[in-house]
Amino acid sequence: MTFDAIDKKLLQLLQNDSKQTNKELSNKLNLSVTAVFERIKKLENNGVINKYVALVKKEKVEKSFVAFCHIKLSQHIQEYVVQFEKEVTNLTEVLECHHISGDYDYLLKVMVKDMExxxxxxxxxxxxxxxxxxxHxxxxxxxxxxxTAIPI
Amino acid sequence: MTFDAIDKKLLQLLQNDSKQTNKELSNKLNLSVTAVFERIKKLENNGVINKYVALVKKEKVEKSFVAFCHIKLSQHIQEYVVQFEKEVTNLTEVLECHHISGDYDYLLKVMVKDMExxxxxxxxxxxxxxxxxxxHxxxxxxxxxxxTAIPI
DNA sequence: ATTTACACTGAAAATTTTTCCAATATGACC
DNA sequence: GGTCATATTGGAAAAATTTTCAGTGTAAAT
Structure with missing residues (x-):
C-alpha cells in the first residue's frame, strides 16, 4: 500500500499511544472521526499495524535484569539451526532472538529478575x-x- | 503493589492484545466487566502498565534493515557520557540504547531502510x-x- | 461482634466505535 | 477540458464499549 503524510502522522501517533480516541486523533490530524476510522482500518487490514499491546514496566514486575547473549552454534547444519531456533523461541525469558552477521550466530535479549x-x-x-x-x-x-516506535 | 494470579493473567493477555474488550477479558478471567475494568485501572495507576502502543510491521514501512551497533567512548568523562546519551536518544533510527558491561560501552539497535x-x-x-x-x-x-511481552 | 477496607456484581449513564449514506475529491482515460 | 470510476470524506444514527454508581459479600483489624 501507499502512505500519504496523514497516514505517516497517524502511525506515529498510534505507535506512541494507541489508546487515544478517534476524536482526539481527528483533532490532531484535522480530519473527521470517520476518516480517521477508515484510515486505521486500512492500516490494520494491510498488515501495517501488526497488533496493539500494553507495555509493562519491567521494574514493576521484578524483571529488571536484562542481558544480551551472543551464541555460536557448534555446527551450522540446517537441522541444528532449525532445532535451536525452535527451542530458543519457546523460552519466555528470551524476548528477542536475532540471527546476525559477525563472530557469533545469534544475539538474544533476555529478561529475568536478577543475576541469580x-x-x-x-x-x-x-x-x-x-x-x-x-x-558470551x-x-x-x-x-x-x-x-517500539519505528521512524516513519 | 502486589499481584494475584488474575492480575498476572490479565497482564499477559494485555501484553499480547490490548484491543480486547473488557467483556472478552472478563470471559477469559471469569470476572465481571467492572472487575476487569478496575483491575486494569489499578495496573495503569500503579505504573505497571506503562503505555499502550500500536506495533508496526517494519517491512511494510520500508525499515527492514536492522543493525546492532557496539560503541566505545573515547573517554569516560561524565560530561562526555551525558552528551553522548542525550544525542543518541534524539536519533529516531536508534530504537534502543543500552549501557552495557563488556568490551564496549553501549549497544544500540538501529532500524533503517537498507544497507545504503x-x-x-x-x-x-x-x-x-x-x-x-x-x-562495531x-x-x-x-x-x-x-x-514485547515480559514473562510474568 | 462491629468496623473498616476492598473487590465484586449488575444496571445505568456516558462515551466511543462502527455503520450508513450522501457529498466531495482524485486519478485515469478519452 | 470533460467524463467516468474509484476512493476519501463528513455527519448522523446505531451498536458496542467504557465508565460510573449503588449495593453486596468477604476478610482482616479493633
Whole structure:
C-alpha cells in the first residue's frame, strides 16, 4: 500500500499511544472521526499495524535484569539451526532472538529478575539447548533509550 | 503493589492484545466487566502498565534493515557520557540504547531502510556525535523471535 | 461482634466505535 | 477540458464499549 503524510502522522501517533480516541486523533490530524476510522482500518487490514499491546514496566514486575547473549552454534547444519531456533523461541525469558552477521550466530535479549535468575536461566535452560557451541553475555547497566516506535 | 494470579493473567493477555474488550477479558478471567475494568485501572495507576502502543510491521514501512551497533567512548568523562546519551536518544533510527558491561560501552539497535541508508546513518549521524572512540556493527540476517511481552 | 477496607456484581449513564449514506475529491482515460 | 470510476470524506444514527454508581459479600483489624 501507499502512505500519504496523514497516514505517516497517524502511525506515529498510534505507535506512541494507541489508546487515544478517534476524536482526539481527528483533532490532531484535522480530519473527521470517520476518516480517521477508515484510515486505521486500512492500516490494520494491510498488515501495517501488526497488533496493539500494553507495555509493562519491567521494574514493576521484578524483571529488571536484562542481558544480551551472543551464541555460536557448534555446527551450522540446517537441522541444528532449525532445532535451536525452535527451542530458543519457546523460552519466555528470551524476548528477542536475532540471527546476525559477525563472530557469533545469534544475539538474544533476555529478561529475568536478577543475576541469580540469569545464572539459573543459563544453566538450566539456555545451555540445555543442543548444538550450542559457545556463548558470551553482556549485562545491561542502564537503559538509555527504549522505544517500539519505528521512524516513519 | 502486589499481584494475584488474575492480575498476572490479565497482564499477559494485555501484553499480547490490548484491543480486547473488557467483556472478552472478563470471559477469559471469569470476572465481571467492572472487575476487569478496575483491575486494569489499578495496573495503569500503579505504573505497571506503562503505555499502550500500536506495533508496526517494519517491512511494510520500508525499515527492514536492522543493525546492532557496539560503541566505545573515547573517554569516560561524565560530561562526555551525558552528551553522548542525550544525542543518541534524539536519533529516531536508534530504537534502543543500552549501557552495557563488556568490551564496549553501549549497544544500540538501529532500524533503517537498507544497507545504503545504514551507511548514511553511520557517516552522517552516528559518528557525528562527539567522543565516540570506536564502533562495531552487526547486521540482522533474520528475526527469529521478537516480542514485547515480559514473562510474568 | 462491629468496623473498616476492598473487590465484586449488575444496571445505568456516558462515551466511543462502527455503520450508513450522501457529498466531495482524485486519478485515469478519452 | 470533460467524463467516468474509484476512493476519501463528513455527519448522523446505531451498536458496542467504557465508565460510573449503588449495593453486596468477604476478610482482616479493633
Amino acid at each position: 535468575a540469569f545464572r539459573e536461566f543459563m544453566v538450566e535452560k539456555l545451555t540445555n539447548i543442543n548444538h550450542i557451541g559457545s556463548t 553475555s553482556m549485562f545491561v547497566i542502564s537503559e538509555v533509550k527504549s522505544t | 541508508a545504514f551507511r548514511e546513518f553511520m557517516v552522517e549521524k552516528l559518528t557525528n556525535i562527539n567522543h565516540i572512540g570506536s564502533t 556493527s552487526m547486521f540482522v540476517i533474520s528475526e527469529v523471535k521478537s516480542t
